Amino acid sequence: METHITFTTAPIAIPALALPSREIGACVEFQGIVRETEQDRQLAGLQYEAYEPMARRHLSRIFDELAALHPCAVVIFIHRLGWVPVGEASLFVRVISAHRGEALQFVAEAIDRMKADVPIWKRA
Amino acid sequence: MQVNLLAFAQARDQLGWSERTVVCTPEDTPRSILARVAPDLRVKLMRVAVDQEYQSWDHPIGEASEIALIPPVSGG
Numbered sequence: 001m002e003t004h005i006t007f008t009t010a011p012i013a014i015p016a017l018a019l020p021s022r023e024i025g026a027c028v029e030f031q032g033i034v035r036e037t038e039q040d041r042q043l044a045g046l047q048y049e050a051y052e053p054m055a056r057r058h059l060s061r062i063f064d065e066l067a068a069l070h071p072c073a074v075v076i077f078i079h080r081l082g083w084v085p086v087g088e089a090s091l092f093v094r095v096i097s098a099h100r101g102e103a104l105q106f107v108a109e110a111i112d113r114m115k116a117d118v119p120i121w122k123r124a
Numbered sequence: 125m126q127v128n129l130l131a132f133a134q135a136r137d138q139l140g141w142s143e144r145t146v147v148c149t150p151e152d153t154p155r156s157i158l159a160r161v162a163p164d165l166r167v168k169l170m171r172v173a174v175d176q177e178y179q180s181w182d183h184p185i186g187e188a189s190e191i192a193l194i195p196p197v198s199g200g
Contacts, residue, residue, distance in 0.1 A: 120199030
């Protein structure tokens with residue numbers, strides 16, 4: 001599986017769709033957007049930080065483990081750091097696979113596991 | 125020996141620093157190091173990473189070079 005992990009302080013630029021073969025039948029994308037209201041508080045945005053070397057290492061491991069369960073061809077993971085204003089994306093994930101089931105499950109489980117274990121923090 | 129002690133997010137706020145070098149021995153544990161360096165830090169909800177892997181607070185650090193204080197994560 002082809003894996004791309006990016007952390008950026010710039011607004012997330014969604015990469016052009018590149019299909020690795022003609023056997024691709026599914027492309028699942030997720031964007032996490034900063035909301036205005038968080039636990040009844042009005043926000044202008046959120047401040048993100050990461051322990052980047054550890055985050056990369058754990059994301060790579062999570063993606064490898066998920067690829068064994070849900071074989072996919074490509075995963076692109078982009079997480080923004082620093083200040084992210086309301087309405088802009090803090091996270092972009094794209095997973096490409098032959099069939100939709102694998103890609104849908106991969107994306108859902110990858111985000112759940114990131115939220116549980118990958119050292120990234122958001123704060124108001 | 126020396127290790128680099130890293131503090132992120134709420135841990136950094138509580139301590140007032142993000143990184144410092146600590147003199148220690150291979151028998152030291154993250155808990156014993158913290159007891160010397162920052163005895164007042166509230167670590168109850170925090171995890172600790174030793175050379176970028178989650179580790180028990182009471183496991184000897186051995187030849188590790190980096191210890192990181194990991195408050196509850198909230199990526200996404």
